[in-house]
Amino acid sequence: MAREHQATLHDVARTAGVSQATASRVLNGSIRNVRQENVDRVLAAAAELNYAPHLSAQAIARGSTNTVALVVSGVDDPYFASIAGGVTQAAEAAGLIVTMAVADRSPERELQIVRTLRGMRPRAIILTGSRIDGTDTRHALVEELDAYREAGGSVVLISQHDLPFRTVSIDNYGGARQLARALVGLGYRRFAMVRAGAGLRTSRDRCKGFVEGLSEFGIDIDERFVVEAEFSRRGGCAAARELVQRGLDGTELVFAVNDVMAIGVMTAFRDAGLVPGQDVAVAGFDDIGPAVDVDPALTSVTVPLRQVGVRAMQLALSDDDASRIVPVSTNVVLRGSTPGR
Amino acid sequence: MAREHQATLHDVARTAGVSQATASRVLNGSIRNVRQENVDRVLAAAAELNYAPHLSAQAIARGSTNTVALVVSGVDDPYFASIAGGVTQAAEAAGLIVTMAVADRSPERELQIVRTLRGMRPRAIILTGSRIDGTDTRHALVEELDAYREAGGSVVLISQHDLPFRTVSIDNYGGARQLARALVGLGYRRFAMVRAGAGLRTSRDRCKGFVEGLSEFGIDIDERFVVEAEFSRRGGCAAARELVQRGLDGTELVFAVNDVMAIGVMTAFRDAGLVPGQDVAVAGFDDIGPAVDVDPALTSVTVPLRQVGVRAMQLALSDDDASRIVPVSTNVVLRGSTPGR
DNA sequence: TTGAAAGCGATACCAA
DNA sequence: TTGGTATCGCTTTCAA
Numbered sequence: 001m002a003r004e005h006q007a008t009l010h011d012v013a014r015t016a017g018v019s020q021a022t023a024s025r026v027l028n029g030s031i032r033n034v035r036q037e038n039v040d041r042v043l044a045a046a047a048e049l050n051y052a053p054h055l056s057a058q059a060i061a062r063g064s065t066n067t068v069a070l071v072v073s074g075v076d077d078p079y080f081a082s083i084a085g086g087v088t089q090a091a092e093a094a095g096l097i098v099t100m101a102v103a104d105r106s107p108e109r110e111l112q113i114v115r116t117l118r119g120m121r122p123r124a125i126i127l128t129g130s131r132i133d134g135t136d137t138r139h140a141l142v143e144e145l146d147a148y149r150e151a152g153g154s155v156v157l158i159s160q161h162d163l164p165f166r167t168v169s170i171d172n173y174g175g176a177r178q179l180a181r182a183l184v185g186l187g188y189r190r191f192a193m194v195r196a197g198a199g200l201r202t203s204r205d206r207c208k209g210f211v212e213g214l215s216e217f218g219i220d221i222d223e224r225f226v227v228e229a230e231f232s233r234r235g236g237c238a239a240a241r242e243l244v245q246r247g248l249d250g251t252e253l254v255f256a257v258n259d260v261m262a263i264g265v266m267t268a269f270r271d272a273g274l275v276p277g278q279d280v281a282v283a284g285f286d287d288i289g290p291a292v293d294v295d296p297a298l299t300s301v302t303v304p305l306r307q308v309g310v311r312a313m314q315l316a317l318s319d320d321d322a323s324r325i326v327p328v329s330t331n332v333v334l335r336g337s338t339p340g341r
Numbered sequence: 342m343a344r345e346h347q348a349t350l351h352d353v354a355r356t357a358g359v360s361q362a363t364a365s366r367v368l369n370g371s372i373r374n375v376r377q378e379n380v381d382r383v384l385a386a387a388a389e390l391n392y393a394p395h396l397s398a399q400a401i402a403r404g405s406t407n408t409v410a411l412v413v414s415g416v417d418d419p420y421f422a423s424i425a426g427g428v429t430q431a432a433e434a435a436g437l438i439v440t441m442a443v444a445d446r447s448p449e450r451e452l453q454i455v456r457t458l459r460g461m462r463p464r465a466i467i468l469t470g471s472r473i474d475g476t477d478t479r480h481a482l483v484e485e486l487d488a489y490r491e492a493g494g495s496v497v498l499i500s501q502h503d504l505p506f507r508t509v510s511i512d513n514y515g516g517a518r519q520l521a522r523a524l525v526g527l528g529y530r531r532f533a534m535v536r537a538g539a540g541l542r543t544s545r546d547r548c549k550g551f552v553e554g555l556s557e558f559g560i561d562i563d564e565r566f567v568v569e570a571e572f573s574r575r576g577g578c579a580a581a582r583e584l585v586q587r588g589l590d591g592t593e594l595v596f597a598v599n600d601v602m603a604i605g606v607m608t609a610f611r612d613a614g615l616v617p618g619q620d621v622a623v624a625g626f627d628d629i630g631p632a633v634d635v636d637p638a639l640t641s642v643t644v645p646l647r648q649v650g651v652r653a654m655q656l657a658l659s660d661d662d663a664s665r666i667v668p669v670s671t672n673v674v675l676r677g678s679t680p681g682r
Numbered sequence: 683t684t685g686a687a688a689g690c691g692a693t694a695c696c697a698a
Numbered sequence: 699t700t701g702g703t704a705t706c707g708c709t710t711t712c713a714a
Contacts, residue, residue: 006462006492008707019685024709035683050488055460056397056406057707060690065397067440075426076630076647078419085416088443097457099408099440102429116438119396121347147391151347233630263634270636289417289574293604295611295636306417349691360701365693374699398691401706 007049016045027053059121068316069117070100071110073129077232077260078288079305083128083158086309094317096123103129105231107137114141118148124316128158156316158308159202168312168326172202172285173209175301175330176257179283180213182332183253183299187341188281192225192248194239194256194265200231206257206285225251229261236264244272252281253338259284259291259300266294266337281338296336303330348390357386368394400462409657410458411441412451414470418573418601419629420646424469424499427650435658437464444470446572448478455482459489465657469499497657499649500543509653509667513543513626514550516642516671517598520624521554523673524594524640528682529622533566533589535580535597535606541572547598547626566592570602577605585613593622594679600625600632600641607635607678622679637677644671 013023018038025034026042034042045051059065068091072080084100091098101117103110110127117125125148145155145165155165159172183191191214196203214220227242229235236256243254256262262284266276276282277296284291287302311326354364359379366375367383375383386392400406409432413421425441432439442458444451451468458466466489486496486506496506500513524532532555537544555561568583570576577597584595597603603625607617617623618637625632628643652667 006459006488009709010707020708021685021687021710022683025684029709033683038683050484052456052459052488054401054462054707056400056462057690058460058709059397060395060401060692061707061709063690063709075416075422075429076419078417078422081416081419081422085443088416088441092443097440097461098442099438100429101439102426102433115393118347118393119399120438121395121397144391147347147393152345233634263631267634290604290631290634293574293608293631294634350693351691361692362694362701362703363699366700370693376699379699395691398706399693401708402691402693404693404706 006054007046007051008054009051011049012042012045012051015049016041018042027051028058065121065123066096067120067122068096068098068313069120069122069125070098071103071113071117071125071127071129072100073103073105075100075102078290079258079260079286080128082288082305083309083312086306086311087126087313088309089306090310090313094313105129107135107141111137111141111144114144114148118144118153122153124154124156124313126156126158126312126316127160128312154316156312158312162201166315166321166324166326168308168315168328170202170303170308170328171330172205175303175332176206176209176255176285177213178209178330179255179285179299179301179332180210181216182334183255183281183283183338184214184217184219186334186338188253188338189219190250190252191219191221192227192243192251192254193221194227194229194236194243194254194261196231196235196257196261197228203231203257210255231258231261233260233264233267236261237268238264240265240268241272244269244274248274248280252341253283254280255283257285259286259288259298262298262300262337263290263294266298277337277339283338287333292335294337296339299335299338300333301330302333304328347395348387348392349395350392352390353383353386353392356390357382359383368392369399406462406464407437408461408463409437409439409654410461410463410466411439412444412454412458412466412468412470413441414444414446416441416443419631420599420601420627421469423629423646424650424653427647427652428467428654429650430647431651431654435654446470448476448482452478452482452485455485455489459485459494463494465495465497465654467497467499467653467657468501469653495657497653499653503542507656507662507665507667509649509656509669511543511644511649511669512671513546516644516673517547517550517596517626518554519550519671519673520596520626520640520642521551522557523675524596524622524624524679525555525558525560527675527679529594529679530560531591531593532560532562533568533584533592533595534562535568535570535577535584535595535602537572537576537598537602538569544572544598551596572599572602574601574605574608577602578609579605581606581609582613585610585615589615589621593682594624595621596624598626600627600629600639603639603641604631604635607639618678618680624679628674633676635678637680640676640679641674642671643674645669 229239291298570580
C-alpha cells in the first residue's frame, strides 16, 4: 500500500492495462473517444491508487497552468482580506488555484515576489495595495510585469490607475470629496486629517478629494491638523495621540484616510478621555466590516471590496483589452461617529 | 524585444554561448564549478532576456517543489487572516511559496481542495479551521491526506488534535475553563452561552471547558440560555436577538465561543437598547485585533494566532516526528466588557 | 478507439 | 570546468 512516490499516470495505465495515452485521455482530455470499458478500468485504477495528476507536469506538457497569483500588502488587514476573498471566490468559480504572497508594504519585497511568481507561469498576476511612486524599484516592477505580459500573461492592478496595465480603479478621490461635502452638510467646519506617507497613492488621492471637497465651501485644513502616520490601526492611534498633544483646539472632526486608522483614532481618543462622536467626530474610508461594530459606528465611504476582488479576477480572465480600466464607485455612509451638529 | 513565450533556459544558454547545462549551473546549482567569465555571460543573458525559471519544469526535474498549501475556512475572518499571516511569514523565511485555498466552511469543498492541492506536490499541506466530525467526507479527507503523507508529504493540522497528523493544538478547553473561573471570580453567577453547530470541534471544546469551569462552583447554564448560531459576526447578532427575545431574565453575562460572534452579540445588544458591559456583560475567545476597538473592550482568551501560523509552518518543515503535537496555550484577558460586580 | 513516440523546460549524471 | 543526454510526468500528434 505504502509507496514512496505518488502514483503516476504510468502506474494507473499499467494497473488498468491500457496505454498511458488512453489513461491520459480518460483522466483529462476527450473522454468520449475511449471505449466505456477502458474508461471504467482507468477510473477504477486511479481511485485505487489514489492518483492525483502532477500539476507541474501537466503545466509543462500543456504549456499553461491553472494558477493565478495574488500579491497583497498584508493579510491581517481586513481591506486586503476582503479583496482576497473576492479573488479566490471568482478564481474557484473559474477552476483556478490562487497563490497568494504578502509584500508587507515593501516595494523591494513586492518586486522579488513578482519575479518568483512569474516563474509559476500563472494565467494572471493581480497586484493590490498602494505602491510607492517614483522609485527605481517601481520601474523594475513595471519592467518585470511587462515581460510577463508580453509572454502572454495577464496583469491586473487594483486601485493603481497610473500604471500601463489593466486596472480595477477605486474612486478614492470622488468618494473622499463626497464625504467632505456630506460632513459640511452636517454642520462641521473645523477638520483634522490623518494620512499615510506621501508616497502612498491611495492616501494621497483620498486627501486630495477631501481637501478639495472642503474648499468648495471655502474651508481648509491648517497644516497643524494634518498628521502623517502608518497605514494601520497602530498608526491611527499614534496620530490621535499626536493630535491630542498638539491640542485639538476646537477641531470638530478627524478624517482618517482609511477605516483601520480611523478605528485606531477612536480608540486612542477614548483612552485620552474623549468620547468619539461626542467630543470629536471621526470618519474613515473603506467601510470594512468592523466599522459598524465600534461605538459609535464609524462614518465611512463604502468600497465594495469583495466585489473589487471578483472584478479583478474577471478582468484578468477577459480577452478583450477594451475595458482596460474598470471603475468601481464608492458611497458615503453616515453613522453615529459623525452626528449632525 | 517582444516574444510570445517567456525566455527559456535554452534561450539564455544560446544567447550566452554556453551549454544549457552550464546555464543551469549558474542560474541555480553550484555556481562555483563554472568559470567566472561564463558566469557573467549567463547572468547577463538572463537579465537581458528577463529570464524567470519555469518553476513547474524545475519541480518536475528536481522531483520536489517550493510550495506549501494552506487551506483556511475563510479569509474574511480575522482569525484565519492572522494565522495565514503567520504561515506566509514563516514560509517566506524558508523560501517557500504559499498557495492558499478557501474552503468556506464546507467539508466537501475542503476535500476537493485537498485533492487539487495534492496535485501541486507541495512540501506541506496545512489545514486550519474546525472540521465537522464523523462524516463520510471526513473519512475521505483522512484517506486523501494519508496518501499524500505516504508519498512523502507533510501534513499539519491547526487546532484538530483528534486526527492522526501533526497538529498545532490550541488549548480551547483549558482557556475556556479558566475564563469561566475568572468570571465567577468577578462575581458573575448567571450565564448565557452562544455557540456554533455541534459538529464544530472548536466550539464544542470551548463550551465544554466553560461549562466545566462553572460547575466547579456549582453553577450551570440552563438550556434556555444556550443559543446555537453561525460561527460569524452575523451569527452572533442573530443569537443575541434570539436571547433578547427569549428574555434575558437576569442573565449577567453572555459567553460567545469566539470574538467575532461576541462582537456581533455586543452590537445586537446595543441595537436592542442594552449597554454591553453595563446591562449585560460579554466575553469572547481568540482575542482578535478588533477586540480592543469595540467599546467596552472585549474580555477574551488570547490565542497567539500569528504564532500559531508560524509554528504550523515550522512543524510542517521539521523532520523529527517526535513532537507530533505542538501545544499552544491560551490566556484570559479581562477587559471592560466584564466589569467586576 | 488505441498505442508509440515526440516534446515541454528544467536537472544531473557521466564523459570528456 | 564543460557539454551531451537521459530523465521527470504528462499531453498530443500521428499511425495503425
